[in-house]
Amino acid sequence: MKLQRNGRSKALAIGAMALVSSLSLAACGSDDNSDTKASGGSSGSAAASAAVNCGKNGTLLGAGSTAQANAMDVWKASFGAACSGITVNYSGGGSGAGVQQFNQGKVAFAGTDFALKPADVDASKAVCTGGKAIDLPMVAGLVSLVYNIDGVDNLVLDGPTAAKIFDSQITKWNDPAIVALNPGAKLPDADIASFHRSDDSGTTYNLTSYFAKTSGGAWTAEPSKAWKGKNGQSANGSAGVSAQIKQVKNSIGYAELSFAQLNNLKSAKISTGAAQPVEATAANAALTLASSTISGTDGDLALTLDYGTKADNAYPIVLVTYEIACDKGNKAETLDTLKSFLNYTISDAAQKSIGDKGYVPMPAAIGDKVKAAVGALA
Amino acid sequence: MTSSPPAAPRGRERRARDSRVGDKIFMNFARGAGILLLVIMAAIAGFLAWRSGLALSKNDGNFFTTFEWTPDAPKPVFGIAVLVFGTIVSALIAMVIAVPVAIGIALFISHYAPRRIAQPFAYLVDLLAAVPSIVYGLWGALFLVPHLDGLTSWLNQYLGWTYLFDQTQSGTPRNLFTVGILLAIMILPIITAVSREVFRQVPRMHEEAALALGATRWEMIRTAVLPFGRPGVISASMLGLGRALGETIAVAVVLSSNSVLSLHILDAGGGTFAQNIALKFAEAGENGRNALMASGLVLFVITLLVNGAARLIIARRKEYSGANA
Numbered sequence: 246m247k248l249q250r251n252g253r254s255k256a257l258a259i260g261a262m263a264l265v266s267s268l269s270l271a272a273c274g275s276d277d278n279s280d281t282k283a284s285g286g287s288s289g290s291a292a293a294s295a296a297v298n299c300g301k302n303g304t305l306l307g308a309g310s311t312a313q314a315n316a317m318d319v320w321k322a323s324f325g326a327a328c329s330g331i332t333v334n335y336s337g338g339g340s341g342a343g344v345q346q347f348n349q350g351k352v353a354f355a356g357t358d359f360a361l362k363p364a365d366v367d368a369s370k371a372v373c374t375g376g377k378a379i380d381l382p383m384v385a386g387l388v389s390l391v392y393n394i395d396g397v398d399n400l401v402l403d404g405p406t407a408a409k410i411f412d413s414q415i416t417k418w419n420d421p422a423i424v425a426l427n428p429g430a431k432l433p434d435a436d437i438a439s440f441h442r443s444d445d446s447g448t449t450y451n452l453t454s455y456f457a458k459t460s461g462g463a464w465t466a467e468p469s470k471a472w473k474g475k476n477g478q479s480a481n482g483s484a485g486v487s488a489q490i491k492q493v494k495n496s497i498g499y500a501e502l503s504f505a506q507l508n509n510l511k512s513a514k515i516s517t518g519a520a521q522p523v524e525a526t527a528a529n530a531a532l533t534l535a536s537s538t539i540s541g542t543d544g545d546l547a548l549t550l551d552y553g554t555k556a557d558n559a560y561p562i563v564l565v566t567y568e569i570a571c572d573k574g575n576k577a578e579t580l581d582t583l584k585s586f587l588n589y590t591i592s593d594a595a596q597k598s599i600g601d602k603g604y605v606p607m608p609a610a611i612g613d614k615v616k617a618a619v620g621a622l623a
Numbered sequence: 624m625t626s627s628p629p630a631a632p633r634g635r636e637r638r639a640r641d642s643r644v645g646d647k648i649f650m651n652f653a654r655g656a657g658i659l660l661l662v663i664m665a666a667i668a669g670f671l672a673w674r675s676g677l678a679l680s681k682n683d684g685n686f687f688t689t690f691e692w693t694p695d696a697p698k699p700v701f702g703i704a705v706l707v708f709g710t711i712v713s714a715l716i717a718m719v720i721a722v723p724v725a726i727g728i729a730l731f732i733s734h735y736a737p738r739r740i741a742q743p744f745a746y747l748v749d750l751l752a753a754v755p756s757i758v759y760g761l762w763g764a765l766f767l768v769p770h771l772d773g774l775t776s777w778l779n780q781y782l783g784w785t786y787l788f789d790q791t792q793s794g795t796p797r798n799l800f801t802v803g804i805l806l807a808i809m810i811l812p813i814i815t816a817v818s819r820e821v822f823r824q825v826p827r828m829h830e831e832a833a834l835a836l837g838a839t840r841w842e843m844i845r846t847a848v849l850p851f852g853r854p855g856v857i858s859a860s861m862l863g864l865g866r867a868l869g870e871t872i873a874v875a876v877v878l879s880s881n882s883v884l885s886l887h888i889l890d891a892g893g894g895t896f897a898q899n900i901a902l903k904f905a906e907a908g909e910n911g912r913n914a915l916m917a918s919g920l921v922l923f924v925i926t927l928l929v930n931g932a933a934r935l936i937i938a939r940r941k942e943y944s945g946a947n948a
Binding site: 311337338339340341342344345358436438443444445446447469470471472476478479480481485488489492493 | 693769795797875904906908911
């Protein structure tokens with residue numbers, strides 16, 4: 246049986262090929278431009294670069310966590326404006342992929358939502374001659390419990406209740422446990438539609454770590470990137486979860502603060518044992534971050550977050566993402582650039598600039614240690 | 624290639640020699656293309672098998688019967704039971720909906736519609752194939768899902784006794800059934816386009832013979848067009864099935880996935896191979912990536928089996944095929 250080749254589709258295919266090739270040509274063109282600009286030196290924009298120590302010209306490659314991609318975008322732009330001789334290239338792709346590429350020596354630094362595992366540190370010794378990879382806390386944020394209930398604007402939850410809701414142990418909005426936390430609120434006699442992430446994510450990991458610490462045994466699964474709760478619906482990414490919350494009445498889910506703000510979603514206050522239930526704001530999350538302790542050893546700055554905090558106004562569900570670099574044995578040709586970029590990202594100005602994007606500026610207590618560690622990179 | 628003036632006898636000689644060279648070049652080119660395809664297929668299979676082996680040797684669960692997918696845990700446990708089920712069920716739903724509709728559209732275009740309507744109509748159907756799958760996914764998530772509530776609760780009310788359509792959870796229908804409908808729309812154009820071309824190839828003599836024997840138009844289609852076109856329709860369906868089995872991003876956006884295997888197709892949950900790979904790849908560690916490759920290998924094998932089955936069906940029904948016409 247023969248099929249007639251359709252002349253029209255042939256023409257379409259030729260057109261599409263022409264389009265694709267012209268696009269790729271254009272892409273090559275812009276690459277060339279940025280290259281010439283890069284080699285053109287950093288004499289321009291001297292005023293802006295006054296605060297930033299640029300170091301050697303060149304290209305700096307990074308990869309990893311998508312949770313910090315928005316922060317990287319902000320920093321790339323402002324750092325690029327100050328140091329026109331340096332091109333920073335951060336490709337997302339996820340924490341796992343980032344750490345893998347770092348340990349293969351393909352990127353100078355990696356972003357990750359989790360502190361390195363001992364196996365990853367061992368593997369890094371092949372790339373870091375005479376040293377090893379260390380975690381540098383760089384981008385902090387918070388996870389807000391977003392909900393959509395008509396007529397309820399100030400929902401208050403605590404660790405055990407939230408854990409039970411997400412684990413389908415509490416299935417009605419007018420459950421006595423929720424009513425007890427919300428005296429006077431008009432909670433409907435409706436099923437709770439709980440949403441979680443269908444993809445593996447650091448957000449899920451931090452939320453379940455909070456549950457494991459504060460739910461008083463209600464959350465039995467180990468903290469993990471993959472969702473382990475019972476029932477509930479799932480959606481792809483924080484954007485997907487936010488879209489479902491927006492769409493479905495009587496629903497609850499979790500997302501980074503920026504998604505709650507972007508989609509105009511209400512965030513639950515958390516009753517932590519402090520005098521007042523705590524609102525999900527960057528300032529409140531910073532208080533919790535400031536009281537976190539450093540659990541990394543030997544120069545590693547991995548943090549143990551204080552999920553169980555009872556301090557006034559301290560919002561407990563926080564997250565920290567790290568940059569991974571070698572403490573010693575970074576590649577000679579990128580060391581200078583790497584240090585100048587990381588010095589910039591931990592600077593107060595850079596941390597403040599990502600505050601608008603729903604991230605939490607790193608408190609000084611931790612920021613100072615990171616600055617010292619970046620200065621000591623070799 | 625070579626174009627020589629046809630006039631003089633010397634020219635004719637040269638043309639013959641040229642065309643022999645041309646034949647050789649073309650034959651080698653065609654053979655090379657064929658070999659290249661085989662090499663690529665073998666390379667893909669080899670790569671997947673190698674990475675799968677690495678993952679499977681570390682698996683603490685049974686790869687074929689485990690529901691969970693936790694390859695990066697200290698004790699890696701992962702299995703494809705849910706994924707096999709979800710992939711096949713959603714593709715089957717899509718086929719059940721899409722194939723009859725596609726045959727209807729194809730017959731309408733080839734035998735019923737006046738030429739003035741048939742041409743633009745065929746073009747419209749082709750256009751459906753040009754819509755990127757992420758657009759189908761967003762449309763599915765933002766429009767189809769909220770508007771399917773009515774249909775799913777109707778099915779639950781009147782066909783709930785079949786177990787299949789029994790809805791045990793409330794909530795929006797982000798389930799395998801909705802995914803099946805979405806996939807049906809996505810594979811409709813390819814099945815329609817190929818079937819339409821096959822139906823157009825039916826020898827005019829067959830059709831006129833049927834009509835001359837007093838058949839109505841429907842009887843003519845049943846006795847002359849459909850038997851002639853059957854192998855073509857089957858190949859078209861297999862092409863569609865291939866797309867339905869491998870569809871990734873639209874499923875990832877629409878389906879509320881979990882690691883539960885349930886025949887209640889109206890309940891949210893389940894998963895498919897491609898969707899699982901898309902969602903888990905970004906945050907996967909070393910073993911997680913290998914485990915995903917292993918699931919990809921299984922999808923690869925399933926697709927090969929489906930295509931093989933289609934070939935068998937077509938070969939068995941040779942007496943219907945156009946070769947004897």
